[in-house]
Amino acid sequence: MSKQPAPPGISPREAEILARLGEHRSNAEIAAELFISVRTVETHVSSLLRKLDAPDRRALAGLAARLARPAPAPVTLPAPLSPFVGRAREREALRDAVTAHRQVTAVGPGGVGKTRLVLAVAADLAGAFPDGVWFVDLVPVTDPGMVTAAVAAALGLGEQQGGGFDDAVPAALAGHRALLVLDNCEHLADGVAPFVERLLARCPQVSVLATSRARLMVPFEWVYPVPPLSLDGESDAVALFRNRAAAVGATIEDAQVDQVADLCRKLDGVALAIELAAARLPTLGLDGLVAGLGDHLRLLVGGYRADDRHRSVRAMLDWSQALLSGDDLALLRRVAVFVAPFTAPAAAAVAGFDPLAPGHLADGLARLADQSLLGVTASAGGTRYRVLETIRQYGAEQLAAAGEQDEAPARHLRWCLTAAGELADSGQEGWRARFDAVADDLRAALSWAADRPDRRADAYRLALLLGGLAFDRNLIGESQQRYEQAAALAGDPAPALRHAAAVAACRMRGDDAYRLWRAAADAAGDTAAARDLAAATTTYYRKAGAFTRRPPRAEPMALLARARELAGDDLAAQTAVALADCAAAGYAFFAEQAEEAASRMLTLAGRAVELARRLGDPLAEGAALFALTGAHRRAGDEFAAAATARRRVELLEIAAGRSGGPAGAAPGGGNLTPDIADELIDALFIATVTSIGTGDLVAARSWGRRLRDLPLLAEAGHVATARILMADALAGHATDVLAESGRFLDGWIRAGRPPARHLGPAAAAVAMVHDLRGDRPARDEWLAVLDQLGVTAEDRAGYHPVFEAIALLHHGEPARAGERLAVPGAWRTGILMHWHVALRVEAAVLAGHPKAADLLTETRPLVAGNPIAGALLDRAAALLDDDGKAVLATAAAFEAAGCPYQRQRTLHLAGLV
Known part of the structure; x- marks a missing residue:
């Protein structure tokens, strides 16, 4: 949503406060409106006075009036390529409807001008929607399930970790006064209707303006029938014809107005038909247009072509077809299989078969574009052509009439397979833009092939390719969907199910990953099933926090027992079982706090590492190192845990083919499969944690930044x-x-x-x-x-006492800090154990505790090797000895350890600040 522009150096929150200062709001009013404290407002006002060099609040308010003006609301409406003509009454009526009702559907037949009218009205209303007007063209979308994704793309949203677009879109629009324009909904009613209903229920200030051939049948819908252009006198229809004729260099004399009006009546006032007729005026003349169109209108009387919704559009299209050569007719109906803009080479691959000569296609595309039957768009990849939706649907009928209903879609499928394969093998810059340009065609071709038994193998291959490409494009929700679709098409579904399970793990969808691993096991042979059952068990424990509803613990334990039975002598299966044993043992440690669990975990993890190395599988070794890291931590050896965590990251980055590189890079630029990506995300997470535990904050911040910058987590x-x-x-x-x-x-x-x-x-x-x-x-x-x-x-209990104690010590309350640090609990095995015991000593010293010296002596061996905990103890010892010089000496240690806060605190304790 639109935000106020901030001057250089001004944070978004300061910009909000600055705007309200310009409106002469008090600090209390600002605090109430922004749901923050008055003290926070005062802090920001002081910061603004300093940053803007304002002498006082009055001067700041004056600056605010000039600086904190709201940015224009985003308006994503496509720019019209030709002037909007007429429709003053309709424009006003639709504008009033949108003002009065939250959901308005502009309904009418294809080509009647719904989109142009809605765009004009949306532009008129832009000022009434301070948070923007957002346009979503649904023409390229062929799957009702992808409606929400299309809206998310228009809003600039990406896939959500731990949640999909169904939640992301309402969350992005919640609380905003915005208008969402959904264009061409008729072929996606099953997807649009539930989306709109959910959106309106969750976003009470959002309005929806849709175009469709039929109403959406959702609550709150107000239907506005879009009529044909007016036909009386100097009508809108005549004005449109004259305007479009002038654009192609033709002039309508006043004496011809009645003849033009008659032509427009025969076209039923359908805007698209009128525009196409005007485009042909220079070559056919007005008499030729009237005569030719009249013949075809008479041919359409009766039969299924009398359908009221399509009659005028079909008449226009049949007439357009009669004006084309045989080759151009063939080209138009064949390129109608494209759902997204396409290039001339793509058209040659799909449409270039008998009777079309290879040299005909480029000229043919140009002729079709001249006749407004194809749109033309310039792009970085060259000129692209776009088939209007009504013509695309008409072309499908013509393919059937010509007996090409299988050949053209089959060639389109082969082209999509080639394009997807090239993208999957590409390591070049710009592959994302090339994927985006063909993605809708890949989806459409897959949809066509999946319904045909004779194309099942091609559909399976395309679904696999699309699953991988979607993952690399960070469309991980679609990636999982495509892998599951591939599994449904495969003779052996297990490999695709494993891919889907790994993607689900990346999405933090524990239920899905567990389900998919079990499904893979059901489809696999004995030893492969053992690996899958073990993976399901591992998922149950390692992704415990990512489940919506976890099965009873007895279930994964039964899966593990079955995996152990099936594993036999297979090394890969034995390794998978060993990893599952480690995961179960780790859960038992947390659940039961059994003292012998740490030793058992070390034994199990060591065996898993050994098996993985014998197997030569870096992914399995990475998982085994995860278990070993946990085992070291449970045993209290934070330094061994940190070293193992670092080794795991290095191993996985080598496996991904990009040492230190980002996840989600271009295909061909590495080997970042979903299973490696899932392990790498976790590895960076653990490496950050263990570095914090050992006091290596420089490394922790480095690992943390690399985790933060992973595209999959964007x-x-x-x-x-x-x-x-x-x-x-x-x-x-x-x-x-x-x-x-x-x-x-x-x-x-x-x-x-x-x-x-x-x-x-x-x-x-x-x-x-x-x-x-x-x-x-x-x-x-x-x-x-x-x-x-x-x-x-x-x-x-494992971390909060440390954070509270740091703040209490900062505020000069060491006794209370000591009380917070004296509580028993999970801190003894937590990542902040070293911090906890070192701060406990400092609190005891500053509070004058009689046993502070004994506590200092007892603690030193526990934190040996931790530079920050060691410096905290050194400082505590110096304070205990009242040695100001020794206190000050610890400042350098804190600075070297990357801890500027404790360095500054040292200066404070030394009396220098």
Whole structure:
């Protein structure tokens, strides 16, 4: 949605406050309107005074009046290529309808001018919708299930991690006063109707203006029938004909107006038919147009062609066909199989068979474009031609009449297979634009082939290719859909189901991944089934937080037992079973806190690593290293865990073919399959965490940034930024935390505010930063986010005491900090264990606890090797000895460790700031 423009250096929040200062609002009014504290407003006002060099609030308000003017609302309407003519009454009536009703459908036959009228009305109303007017052309969409995706693309949204477009679109429009224009809905009613109903229910300030040949039959719908152009006197129809005739160099004399009016009546006032007739005026003349059209209108009387919805459009198209040569007729009906703009070479591949000579196609396309039967668009990839939807549908009928209803679509399918194969093998820049240009054709060809038994093999191959391309394009929801479609088409569905399961894992869809692994096992042979059953078990435990409804624990344990029976001597199956054993053991450790579990995990993880290396499978080894990392952490060896986590990232990046490269790069530029991508995301997540645990904040921030910048997580800000928020907060990079926290919150809201207990540390870290800044209301807001994430008191025990203690020590309350750090619980095995015990010593020293010296001695061995925890203890020892010089010496250690906050705190404790 549109936001106010900010002067250089002004944050979005400051821009909002600046605008309200220009309206002479008080701090209390601003705080109430923006749902923030008055203290936060005061802080931002002080910052604005400094940044804008304003002497006082009055001067700032004056600047605000000039600087904080709202940006124009986004208007995504396509620019008309020709003037809009007439329809003053219809324009006013439709404008009034949209003003009075939230959902208006402009209904009328094809070619009557619905789109042009709606575009004009939407442009008229742009000022009434401060959050924008958004246009969605549904012509290229052939699958009702892709309607929401098309709207999301128009809004500039991407796939959501942990949630799909069904939630993303309403979330993006919620609370906004916007107009959504859905053009050409008739072929997608089953998809448009439920989408509109959901949208209107969830977004009370959004209005929808649709065009369709039939009403959508949804609640709140107001139907506006679009009439033909007026035909009386100097009518709109005549005005349109004269305008379009003038565009091709023809002039209508006043004496010919009645003849033109008669022609327009015979065309039923259909705008498209009138435009096409005017385009042919220079070659046929007015008499020839009237005579030719009259003949064809008489031929259309009776039979199925008397259908009221299509009669005038069919008359126009039949007449247009009569004006074409035989070769041009063949070309038009054959290129009608394209649903998106296409190039001349593409047309040659699809339409270039007998009787069309190879040299005819380029000239033929030009002639069809001259006759307005094809649209022409210039693009970076060359000239593209577009078939209007009504002509495309008409062309399908003509293919059947010519006996080419199989040949042209089959050649289109082969062209799509070739295009998809070339894209899959491409490592060149610009492949995304080339994919976007053909994606709708790939989907349409797949839809055609999937319904034909004799094309099943081609449909399977295309579904696999489209699944891979969609994944690389970060359309991971569609990727899973296409892999599942491929499985339904395959003789052996197991490979496609495994791909689908891996994509579901990347999407954090635990239920789907578990279901798909089980389905793959059902379709596979014994040893392959063992691998799939083990993968389902591993998913159950490793993706526990990504399930909507987890089956009872007995179920995956039964799957694992069956996998063990089927594995036999197969090394790959044995490795998969070993990985599942590790996952189950890790769950048992957390669920039961059994003391022997850590030792058992180390044994199991070591065996899994050994099997994976014997297998020579880097993906299996990466999963085994995940288990080994967890085992080291449960055993209390954070440094071994961090080293193993780093090794895992390096291994997976080599496997992906791009050491340090981003996920989602161009096909051919690496080997980033869905299963490797899922492991790599997790590996970066764990590497960030373990580096935090060992006090290597420089490495933690580096891993965290790489995780944040993965294209697959581009729209999942709450997942991508969770760990870097923690690292930045502990280091003391408050500005970065505040910036990234907005992305975290936006991503979580877009995803539908899902419960996510594992993201609790991020929210707690942000709360701490606000506390350090003295903004208690903002701190409380983020603590409320912890509750909304579903984080329990038991969950918080592993990290929240550390964040609270840092803030309490900052505010000079060491006794309370010590109380918070004295609580027993999960911190003993958490990633902040070193931080916890080191801060506990500092709190004891500053509070004058009598056993502070003993506690210091006991703690040193626990944190040996951790540069930040070690420096905290060194500083505590210096404070205990009242050695100011030694206190100051620790500042350098904190700076070297990448922790500017503790360096600054050292200077404060030394009395220098």
